[in-house]
Amino acid sequence: MSSIPANLRYAASHEWILDNGDGTVTIGITDHAQEALGDVVFVDLPEIGTQLAKGDEFGVIESVKAASDLYAPIDGEIVEVNEALEDAPETVNESPYEDGWIMKVRLDDKNVLDELLDADAYQAVADADD
Template identity: 70%
Template sequence: MSNVPTNLKYAASHEWVLDNGDGTATVGISDHAQELLGDVVFVELPELGREISKGEEFSLVESVKAASDIYSPISGEVVEVNDALTDTPETVNESPYEGGWIARVRLSDAAELADLLSAVEYQATVAEDA
């Protein structure tokens, strides 16, 4: 079973969200998603200042097997991107929850966090897909 930290929230589309407690949230893809993709070779980062809506495509992750659109699980403004992924995209595979984060977003609607899945709910979703 994939690593599913309990301090994060998840989207059914395999993105994770960490509420930073300061009106921002960090977003990345789950361990399960990076396993499905295989070796990541490129990450297209969203533009700083971009306003994104929940469910909107905001990033792209390419692997040796496929390219996958990444959908924002929350709405808000992109306030930081993980520039390190430009040179070391494989960090998404090696450390999806720490070094492999994609962006930080200033939340426009913190209530959206409540709509996301808990770790237990996400694990159940992944198990159903298996």
């Protein structure tokens, strides 16, 4: 079974969001998503400075089985990307909630975090996918 940390928020599109407490969030894909993808071989990282709107496609993650679009779960500006994924995309499989993060975003509105799923609600989404 996938791990779903309680301290994170989630999007139904299988991204996790960590509130960094400074107006930024860290975003990655969930353990459930990386398990479904299989061995990740490439992550198309977005450009720093890009302004995202919720639902915007911000990149692609490719595995040996499939390629999946990545969608912004919030509105904001990309302030950092995890460049380590360029050389080691498998980090998304090995450590989806820690070393395998994809980007950091400065939020346009912190209140949007309240609209995201908590761990229990995301568990229901993940269970429905299985």
